[in-house]
Amino acid sequence: MTEELVGQQIDQYRIERHLARGGMADVYLARDVYLQRPVALKIMLSALTQDQELTARFQREAQAIAKLNHPNIIQIYTTGLTTNGLPYLAMQYIPGGSLQEEMTQLAGNARSLSTQRVLTLAGQVADALRAAHKAGIIHRDLKPSNILLREDGTAVVTDLGIAAVQEASARLTRTGHVMGTPYYMSPEQATGKPVDGRADIYALGVILYEMLSGTVPFKADSPLAVLSQHLYEPPPPLVERRRDLSVATYQTVEMCLQKEPEKRFQTAEQLRAALNQALQAETNPRLQATELLDTPTRQVAVTSPAEPVEPATPVTPTKRRLPAWLPYAGGAAAAVVLILAAVLLWPGGDDDGNELPTAVSQSTGPSDLAITVFPTSTSPVEPTEIVAPADTAVPNATDTPPPSSTPPPTPIPPIVTTNANAPFFSSAPTIDGNLNEWLGVTSVLAAHRTFEDAGWDGSEDLTAAWQLAWDNSYLYLAVTVSDDIHAQNQSGNLIFQGDSVDMQLDTNRQGDLSSSLSSDDFQITFSPGDFNTLPPSAFRWTADSNGSIVNAPDHGIIVQAQRTGTGYTIEAAVPWRDLNMTPSTGMVLGASLNATDNDQVGTAVQEVFYSHVASRTLLSPNTWGTLTLTSGN
Structure with missing residues (x-):
């Protein structure tokens, strides 16, 4: 059926070619014959149109998104029905491809996005989420393929709110099914709980991690195994895969990926502020940021180790009583x-306000499915240098002490003391x-x-x-x-x-x-x-x-x-x-x-x-x- 519609005209839209098929719709490149502009036409799959309530919700969601006017959100022009009664959306056409396509192309050439571009794109997506959340719209399926890129590189979020219709469809057709893409799904969404904007913040954290490291934090051989990792395992610390980032960047990613929603950034606006600070730190490595990143459970100070660190607000631990110490x-x-x-309690990454010590693994490790905080391999791990601000003392796994004529100190015998x-x-x-x-x-x-x-x-x-x-x-x-x-x-x-x-x-x-x-x-x-x-x-x-x-x-x-x-x-x-x-x-x-x-x-x-x-x-x-x-x- 996808090719049958090519060349046909639906209302004022003449279909030119099929672009893609998603979980609930086919997407076509069409042309508005009245305004002489290209449009993306999303036509609902016929199998889903048997439910009138679902069809009505599809149109309601589209109407809600159409009211949003934001440079980082796809613009919806009109909604309507095809000649055979299939609902459609006519949307802004973004010719630059998706973020997923750009990352795949770069990886094929052994390249990656620059850190500054990553943080800029993430900031633009956070802006889009902020506008959507204020309008009461939750994405629920944010992923690189749903982030389109204009020809000038600007990020544009698509499929906002449509995931809610997909979720409703899944509930109607498959009891207990969880909608969303497992690699980017928040823990609460993985368990079928009601979600809010903080689920989108988690998904953006996964995307950030992927853009910076070249891989998603959780990978396994089945969707269920990936969901289990989201629920129960901490993400491998980003510092293990990228040693050259600022502390503010590490902190921002970690806060997005907190298991409990109340421990993440509570709003996209908070996340945007953190991304701004991280971008400033990346573009000016000598900048000693002393402002606090407000987080739902604590304030994380980004400071130089040479300066006194303000006491952090105590972390509220997960209250699981142990029967005895x-x-x-x-x-x-x-x-x-x-x-x-x-x-x-499996260790997570460091999120304090200082560069991290380097740990050199001495062990051989299990398969990639066993998540640990240390690199594991069948041969010794080559240490990677951490780039630290000047005058910052960092536990280092690569620097060799300069030759010295002073003999090494003699081991001091242990003592027995309480002090x-x-x-x-x-x-x-x-x-x-x-x-x-x-x-x-x-x-x-x-x-x-x-x-x-x-x-x-x-x-x-x-x-x-x-x-x-x-x-x-x-x-x-x-x-x-x-x-x-x-x-x-x-x-x-x-x-x-x-x-x-x-x-x-x-x-x-x-x-x-x-x-x-x-x-x-x-x-x-x-x-x-x-x-x-x-x-x-x-x-x-x-x-x-x-x-x-x-x-x-x-x-x-x-x-x-x-x-x-x-x-x-x-x-x-x-x-x-x-x-x-x-x-x-x-x-x-x-x-x-x-x-x-x-x-x-x-x-x-x-x-x-x-x-x-x-x-x-x-x-x-x-x-x-x-x-x-x-x-x-």
Whole structure:
């Protein structure tokens, strides 16, 4: 039928050729014989016209969109019926093709869109969404093929509101069917929940990610698997695929891709403002942006690490109560806790106001379907340099220290103390699990056994020595663990079980030191992985205002590990933003530095638990030791 209409005239539109077929309509290039201009004629598929209510809605949506007059929204001229009763829309014809076609063409020539052009196009789409949302129109199926390009490169959004008709059609014909394109679908839309403009913001975030990295964040071999990733897995951090972007750009993409709508930009206008700031940062790399990006759950400051960082508004964590703090969960209970926590807490990308540390992967990885925050391959990953503003100290995986006549420092024997120090690092370390850069830093032993499982055999085979340091951006840690049996196994996807170390912190010890947990208390657990297919990982917990333990999954912690002849090492960088605080010399935090041992391969039993504080108890920060941020060793 598509070719049968070529050459025919419908009202004043003479059809010249067929352009495309979508989920509910054929699109033709036609000519308005009265005004002598080209038009795109969208004719509803005959199979959908059996439902009169659907046909009427098609026309109502078209009439609503026709009232919009915006340079970045396709203009609808008229609506009508063909001679055989099929509804049609006569729309503005955009000859420049779609964004999808341009990206495909560039990729075929091993090229990509420039960052400035990406942010400019995204800003234009955000403008279109802002106008549509104010008129009560939600796109629901925003994707690169629905973004057309004028000959001058300007973005024009099409199919606005028509997706709502498609969605209604699906409900009428296929119960439980979810409309939309899986690669760009928001989590709430994937579950069939009612959507608002924030679903379009999520879709634009996916498009942003794709334009900047060359691939969508979630890919799998079936639509259902892609939808599952949207629901349950964090997107691979953009910084892993592009190391040369500004912090503002990374932040903007991350905020768009939040799973929960209330954690995204709440309006397209907010997103537009963030894109403007990102574009300004990309075009002027030396610009130190100190304005705050307003977000629904927090304010993210974009600053230079050389300047004090304003305290971030605390992130409201997902309130999933754990039956007990992780070190006290044993046997099957521990496995359940780990499964629930790990699925929700798999590390996401960094979104603080500083450039990110570089993590060099030492592991070989699973297939592309196993999403991790570290590059995985069958050979060592080549590190890529992060481009940072001048005078910015960044944990670096590529710079080689210049030759020096000064001999390297002699390793300092570990000490047993409840009061640890963290010296200031003027040069950020490489986060790779190799602790050569830590030779001059005093280590603190987790020397006191504070918990043991009833099934523990009594063998003392675990020691852990902690080294800590800091700069204006991160709290760094290096842990050397001696352990004769390394038990680390995986049950399902994104699950860690077995040996680990963890750090408890009271970030406001001087203000609210008490015997109960509060929202400024954190526990961060670091798993070394299995040094084969299971990568290192970090998980964060905190407490709510009632002292109940809750998940705090949105973090930018970077962690790596290496196997040694006597155990393993762990190295990590924890953004201060993830602790909702601003560091300063002389600051004293409450701290408990811990390690746990599991010698029963294939189980999640935590047999013994060691801490650097003998009096340490789980829920009482006043029993923890201290960590002082010093200016030097």
